[in-house]
Amino acid sequence: MKQLWAPWRMAYIDEGLKDQGCIFCTKYREADLRAALVLAQTQHTVVMMNKYPYNNGHLLIAPKRHESSLAQLPGEAFIEVNEVLRQAVEVVHQAFSPGGINLGMNLGKCAGAGIEAHLHWHIVPRWEGDTNFMPVIGETRVMPQHLLDSFDRLQPHFKNLSA
């Protein structure tokens, strides 16, 4: 576990998402939520899979409100996001039994945020010896099947999500 948190990697991951507009504002409104990789949502929060994962089961959790400032996020939404975060950590434990989990956020471009306009948290499951796991997805537009496999594995656990 040499690289517990790799913000440069997160920048790359977020970079890949940027050209689709604000995914945190649009994806949960799509008709096909599986294709959109939206696992769950509550009144103020959306839980998605990262299309450009750092590791298997990499989740993104965001308030639905398009907000860049943590201080400007209404308390009600902040509390709900945090409630969803801790439940999502449990879901990842149940679904993947990782050795550990990185949970965090990148605030601002120089901290590695690609979508700095919309607050979001990363949940990255970790396994011993996974530091060399660097999936090269590049420019491909085909959604790798393993993402949908992971989606199907995670999604039933989110049916009990409460906020």
Ligand SMILES: [Zn+2]
């Ligand atoms: Zn947004």
